[in-house]
Amino acid sequence: MNALYPMTPTYHLSLWQKRQAAMLYYYSSQSYLDALLPKIEELIVMAEMLLERRSILDPLMVSERWGVRDTAANWSTGGFPALIEYRENTMWDMAKRADQCYGITGTNQCAHMLGEFSMQWATAEQEKEFRERANAVFSYGYKIDGVMERDWSDMTFWSIWQQIKGQFPRLPKFKVHMDIEGKTGEVPPRTGVYVSQDDPLGALQFAWTGGGEGMWKTLEECQTFNELGLDVLKTLGRAGLWGDEDGFSKFIAQNQYKGVFTDPIFSARYQVQSDSFTYRPCKWYFVELLEGEFEDSDPDAMADAPGSEPQHPPRKASGEPCPHAGWWFSPAREGSRQYFRDGAIFPKLEGDYGYTFWLWSPDQSRPALS
Structure with missing residues (x-):
């Protein structure tokens, strides 16, 4: 029956890989970027109101020693333009998405510039409120930058998930295209999320086809456990x-x-x-987000439960297809542990009588590089 109806190779994402894919698609989406603009504009309006209120008192704050350093006029000519540039850069980023062009935002540059200029011209309450609002905007923008720079480790993904998992009562469904392959150091064939072909512990990446600002125009090395x-x-x-x-x-x-x-x-x-992490080059599979389709279960009711044990695939005989991508071994030979893709046919080991049985390995990490 297997010979007549061969299994189509598939790649099943783990729960943690699904969460990573959901976060990557969420923070790289057009809608998430579009929502950054009104946040910046609200911050600009707030700054304008504060500057207008303080303009009357500004002449009284000029210091013989420091000049206008701590005045609203100084912040207006130094700090305020950073907000305007931040808004313009975001509008440019939004427009370029139509060309599959991605990149980091102007968040870090704006945050750095505002940190360089004193706000002693404002009251303590006004400065506190403004900086809290600005930090919230920057935190929002940094999520985009983290996706584009590919600097999120498994731990980073976990930490962010704790903050936003309430937004995902159901995880989106994904399809891994094993026929759409990428490679470290090369521009991907399609814009979207990619998963390492042979490292189930490697962090997923978002990559794009249309170039963009910065150095992250290709699939990078896979960040994984050392x-x-x-x-x-x-x-x-x-x-x-x-x-x-x-x-x-x-x-x-x-x-x-x-x-x-x-x-x-x-x-x-x-x-x-x-x-706990290292980097290694690898080949990648494209992970498609299936719009409007979701998992049936609450993700927090799955393998996150304390003390829960994962259900391993059953043993398989030589000649049968692999039911789940991962590392398998055979008791018939010492050192037989190897990685099989979904649908790959388990081989018969030389010198074995009858079938060779293959078992799911309790160690799903890749072997150390010699």
Whole structure:
């Protein structure tokens, strides 16, 4: 039957990969970028109102030593233009999306410029309110930049997910196109999200076809777990990874991992999280977002439940197709562990009588590079 009806190769995304894909498509969307513009315009209006109110008092704030450094006039000629440029850059970004042209926003530049100019011309309450509003806008814009710069690790994705998971009561559905391949260092064939072909722990990326400002015009190296990260994963488990404070404390104590800051527990945890990743070139599959289609289950009711155990695929005999992409091994031969794609036919090992049985490997990490 398998010979008459061969299985079409497929790639099943894990729960964590689906979440990453959902976040990447969300923050790279036209609608998310479009919503940045009114936020910037509201900030500009707020700045204009503050400057107008302070214009009368401005002459009284001129210092013989510092001149007009702390005046509203100085902020108006130095800080305010940064907001105007931020708005113009965002409008340009919105227009270029039609040409599949993506890139980072002017968020970091505007935040840096506003930080250079004093707001002592405003009251403490006015400055606090303005800076809180500005930081909220910058936090919004930084999400776009993080996607475009491909600097989000598995831990970063997890942290952001804790903040926004209420927006995804149902995860979108995705389709992995194994016939649409990308490669590190090359422009992708289609704009969208990409998943590593052979690394189930590698962070997904968003890439585009139309060029753009900056250096991120190609698929970058895959950010994945290094030896330390794999050790943390093995100890804490996938469901407890990054969020299990007690588990992290025990891991740090058992491994005598020392940080470089004052607080021994916090610094060690921070250091472990920062040191758990590496980069490697790879080939990628295109992940399509199926518009208007969603998963049936609440994602938080799935594998995130504490103590839940993943359901592994059943053992398969040689000659049968692989039911789930991942690492498999056969008891028939030591060192037989290898990666199989969905639909790949399990081989019969030489010297084995009858069928060779293949089992899902409990270790789903790639082998260390020699």
